[in-house]
Amino acid sequence: MFGYININQKIMTEENRKAYQAYYCGLCQRLKSNCGAKGQMLLNYDMTFLIVLLTGLYELTNESSEITCALHPTRKRQVWINEATDYAADMNLIVAYHNLIDDWKDEKAYTKKAFAKMLDKDYARVIEKYPRQVHAVEEFMRKTDEVEARGETNLDVVAGLTGEMLGEIFCWREDEWQEELRTLGFYMGKFIYIMDAYEDYDEDRRKKEYNPLVYAMRESADDMDTLCRLLLTSMMSECAKSFERLPILLHADILRNVLYSGVWSKYEYLQLKKRKAEEKNKKKARK
Template sequence: MFGYVVLNKPEIKFKDFDMYRSFYCGLCRELRERYGISGQITLSYDMTFVILLLSALYEPPTRKGTTRCIVHPVRKQTVRKNAITEYGADMNIFLTYYKCKDDWNDEKKILSLAYGKLLESKEKKSEQQWKKKIDVIISCLNELSEMEQEGETDIDRVSGCFGRIMAEIFAYREDVWEPTLRRMGFYLGKFIYLMDAYDDVEDDVKKGNYNPFAKDYIIKGFDDRIKNMLLLMMAETCREFEKLPIIKYADILRNILYSGVWCRFESISRKRREEREKEDV
């Protein structure tokens, strides 16, 4: 996925970081076991957050173990997995496959085409298991692709389309918590889309690719305007999160929602500010 829904590592307790990493490693192992190495490469922080959130809410039986991997060949790493990990792995494969297709259609990236081909059969497996949900997501992805091809300038409309995709992923069950999870996913999805557009705007303009901020990013005050948009999205996301009866992993989830999601924004805005200052000298 995108990698914006992350921990603020300096601000988290060691025990909480270890817990988070065990779910991250659990997703990594699940992807490897279900989809092989090509599936394992799709590992993302964003889906780790979804797994942690849904695990905290529904508290499914969770298996704890240890494993070694290429990244940690010497010391065994703690791994936690449950039914939601399996769900997250399936969603991760599906979204990565369609992102590869989108990259190929938009930018003709050979690497994306090749990787998409590797994932194609794996994507079919996840699609069969979650057909109703996948149908909704595909419809949203097609709508989003059409808007991007038409050069849609309504930022709320475009980001809302991706928000509906995340809403569908967050809605793990049809139960009393589904509306809250959908709203939370919707606003977090909008945040992710806006953040990705903000991150990529300069490269997209240079390459002639679609970006909803293409005409605005050189205007004075652009960074502040985007930050206000993102603040609104995260305020709504956090409002919905606080409605959920979550006790387990709550400190980890709050670290991500209230702090971690801003790490990338601060990094990008600081870099651009420094570049502008150099140009003014």
């Protein structure tokens, strides 16, 4: 489900791009040190955003180093690590672990089950450190199973489950900023769910798989693209409001790049893909 929260490199300064990459590499290295090489296979950009957000809010100090990694053997990579990196690595593990279990249940993919088994000890370690966040993810998985089993048609209710889960993950410390971070995470979680449902819409409808967006379209006067654009814009508008209320100066430009532009990269890609498919079909019809 994750993988939608990223930067737009086309409109980002080189300095900011390198900074974001340094946090991404830091997350990769922390996953490796915590879980071994298998931990690096869990890496995603969504948690990199969380690192930058928490670093900016709490003005954390980075430990800086340079490494040569297997994927980029010819050039050294800058690595930035701080407390938020440690936290995001553990949250990355929690979410990835449950995604693997979910894939096993849905697809009977034995490789996913085996991979999850390899992470059991690492997951147990995180349970002790972050019981609130672990409980939130476990509740999310349980409630998601329930809404799918009963065929819940209310898109807002279903998307809200992802929002509640991500809201708890964004709430790192229970302090004066917790509610704003929880709100930001809530609407970002809803955005992620709706984007995922939008991406899977055609395939889910063809295979008759559960997707509440299919039901939403039956009751909407708008076409699917218009409806989804409205919903996604509404979610990111709320995210942006929460962000702008936070006293963040450090890395503010990077965070705005993600919130106002980067999150739309996948949507624009899907739109382009759809237009190309339509043009191809039109050409076939003319022949």
